[in-house]
Structures are given as structure tokens and as C-alpha cells.
Amino acid sequence: MKLKANTKKQKNFSNNALDIQKNVLGEKHPSYATTLNNLGLIYNAQGKYKETEEFFNNALDIEKNVLGKKHPVMLPLSII
Secondary structure (H helix, E strand, C coil): CHHHHHHHHHHHHHHHHHHHHHHHCCCCCHHHHHHHHHHHHHHHHCCCHHHHHHHHHHHHHHHHHHHCCCCCCCHHHHHC
16 A cells, blocks of 8 residues: 555656656756656556556657767667
8 A cells, every 4th residue: 555655646746847847848858758767667666567668668769869879878778
């Protein structure tokens, strides 16, 4: 029960952060991608894998487009 309550709070905080970042930074900012990734982790912990994949893929697309494939953050993903 406690895990479920914590993930619900985390999801609410992350969604609020996402809304703020969207309005202030835009949807193509690395911080926005990080929050999408964090939401993916929350959904993964809940066993919601379809949503997890969507959040992870959206975050990855932003990071690829904004940072580029040769950015240090992206290098570990270049072997996948």
C-alpha cells in the first residue's frame, strides 16, 4: 500500500513539474525530457509498461534531437 501511495504522490509531483517545464522551458528542453523519463520510471514501478515505453521513447527523442547523438549523455545509448 505504501509503495502505491508513494508512486501516486511522485506521479502528481512529476506531472506538475512537467506542466511547469512545458510552460517555462518548452517541450524540447533536456529538463522536460528528464521529467518524462522520471514519469516512465514511476509507471514502470506500477507495472504499466506501455505507458513506460511511451515516456521513455519521448524522452529519448527529445534528448537525441536537442543534445545530438554524440553528446556524453547519449553515448551509452549508441551501443544499443
